[in-house]
Amino acid sequence: MSLPQSEGPDSQGPHSPLPRRRTGIPEATVARLPVYLRVLGGLAETGVTTVSSDALAVAAGVGSAKLRKDLSHLGSYGTRGVGYDVEYLVYQISRTLGLTQHYSVVIIGVGNLGHALANYAGFASRGFQIVALIDSDPRRVGEDINGLEVRHLDELETVVKEHEVSIGVIATPAASAQDVCDRLVSAGVTSVLNFAPIVLAVPDTVDVRKVDLSIELQILAFHEQRKSAGPPASLEVGAG
Amino acid sequence: MSLPQSEGPDSQGPHSPLPRRRTGIPEATVARLPVYLRVLGGLAETGVTTVSSDALAVAAGVGSAKLRKDLSHLGSYGTRGVGYDVEYLVYQISRTLGLTQHYSVVIIGVGNLGHALANYAGFASRGFQIVALIDSDPRRVGEDINGLEVRHLDELETVVKEHEVSIGVIATPAASAQDVCDRLVSAGVTSVLNFAPIVLAVPDTVDVRKVDLSIELQILAFHEQRKSAGPPASLEVGAG
DNA sequence: AGCGCTTTGTGCACCTGTTCACAAAGTCCT
DNA sequence: AGGACTTTGTGAACAGGTGCACAAAGCGCT
Structure with a gap:
């Protein structure tokens, strides 16, 4: 297990440690x-x-x-x-983009965020089908969300293999994210979308993209600070 | 209103059209x-x-x-x-990063995602305080989420000025996102975190960062496609 | 057909960001 | 104190991405 967070060249780090430069598309x-x-x-x-x-x-x-x-x-x-x-x-x-193909997606973690994701319409619209919702809390198992029944974490491997899941979405608390990720990878998942605030370790063969609310806010904070402090930066000299 | 999506150099486009290169920090x-x-x-x-x-x-x-x-x-x-x-x-x-300062945050849109954001603990931990939740649906107004009462969209300007909100989080449907954004900007908000699947138009003075689930999935799809199609790419010639 | 207008596609220069490799600077052991 | 070892900080080469500016290419009007 190495640590190549695949980071798209945009919201995340530019190009990934996987120089999958097979196509010429940057x-x-x-x-x-x-x-x-x-x-x-x-x-x-x-x-x-x-x-x-x-x-x-x-x-x-x-x-x-x-x-x-x-x-x-x-x-x-x-x-x-x-x-x-x-x-x-x-x-x-x-x-x-490969959207003419079909991708099976599994969401792990059915808290607030998991619910939001499960109900997100944009998922299905581009060939992504959520085939399962998974949670470790027995009280949540069996719940019906958007027509899909929540299944227990124990069934993760079964579900992944059964539906040939290629993309796993991690919406668990940070503490369990790495465990879940490891199990996804073992079961054959090769792409992970991580919402947990943690850096996941995965083999080089697996792509990880992260969505991190807290990081986005902190980046905004940096620029915000700059705005209030920067512009009138000239009277500062005598005022300090 | 121009269109400079501030795009951090990572998950989003590299550097922004605002070359706010005041500090030397890339x-x-x-x-x-x-x-x-x-x-x-x-x-x-x-x-x-x-x-x-x-x-x-x-x-x-x-x-x-x-x-x-x-x-x-x-x-x-x-x-x-x-x-x-x-x-x-x-x-x-x-x-x-400017985290020693305090930032007031307002969340607009209290659907599934808004709920998730409102309950997200990571918010408060770094100096970000959610001061208001706002929704346009009268049936949601008054609801109590994590100790905060949902207020009506009409009060947006009042709330922003009252609490000196500097960061607005848009968690509305795409259709209302630009309207909400315009109102935030008019009211004085200078940083926006956008979850709606739309490109927001804002003045150059405002920073926008976007979090777009669908885009992340599509990027994963591209690499996923590459994985399955790439390696054994040679029998294809006669099969077309 | 020919001419002018529009818009694509791209060569080139610039710039940002990454990686290597090493000197500078400090700690710890004898 | 001195020398070996560790780790930082950075100069320099490299890679990737952006933007300008223009030639190539197609359309429509006369």
Whole structure:
């Protein structure tokens, strides 16, 4: 067990210790593709059939050059002088991200957060299917959440193998997160999304991404502090 | 209203369009400091008083050189041949991140996720105090969550000014997120943590960080696809 | 068909961040 | 005190990512 937190190039550390540079697609680009995908989905709903890199870039909150370079990594799917066909681009991005495949997801930990995740609609919409909810508390086992019955932690391995689960979502307290992770990995799970405030140790073959509320707040705090202290930084000299 | 999603250098896009390079501390480093802080806290609890960059790096899941360089940005607080004093380092990182100050936080949207956030203990532990929970649904107003009464969206501006809220957490559906964000910004909030699956438009003076479950899953999907498709990639040629 | 307009795709320079490798600096033992 | 050992802090090379600026390419109008 080594410690390669896979960290996407965006919200997490840039590229991972796994230099899985098999495709030429940079990690930073991969992290942005889902954003483009979402924006394109919104455009498609409003009947837009074609979009320029400029328009799409504004909607996605990135520079247009960056967007074009990102898209160029998946091929030349634009038409010069016109822009990109929305529907076609949606398809190409989906395909590139692997969303045309099906992924079975298991959520471990059915506390507040687990409940929220289980009810999150965005899960199913992109080929991710929650196949099981798992908790170690016997009192929670059997509860019905969003049409899915909570099962006991003892069944984790069974569930993973039964449904060929590839992605595990850890929403347990920090204390049990590493244990759960180890069991997921042993059972064959190769991707983990970790909500517990802990650095997980996994083999190099497993990808881990973390979502950490507390860290995000602390980063905001840093900038917030800067705002109040920084700007009028000149009268400070005599005032200190 | 422009579109600078502040994107930390990690899970989100590298550095932001706000080149707030007032201090010499790189964004990538800022994003890691909270991790070090957490690990150091754990060490302190187990009675460790001194730690080497190697040990700390392993526990934090980064390389030791990177860790030392990170720490060197806040000063020379280590002792050669010995390591770092845990308690002192905790203090220095806290100070750098601005955690010695107090931040008032308001959460908008008390659905599943809002509930989870309101009950999250990690909030209070680092100087963040949730001063209000807000929802637009009259049926939820008045509910007591973790000792805090849910107030109506109409009171948002009042609450923000009353408590000098600096950080707003948006946990509403995507449809209302931009509205809520605009109101937060108008009321004077300068940092936003967004859980809604949408790209928020804010003035350059406001920092936005996003936490997007769906995006994280899609990034995992990309790597997952790569794992299953990549390695034996050679029979494909004739199969197409 | 030709011309001008629009927009893509990309070469290049810049910049941020990572990693290596080592000198500087301190501790501990004799 | 002196020397061996440990560990920090950092200079320098490298890698990855961003943004500019423009040539290439397609559209539509005349």
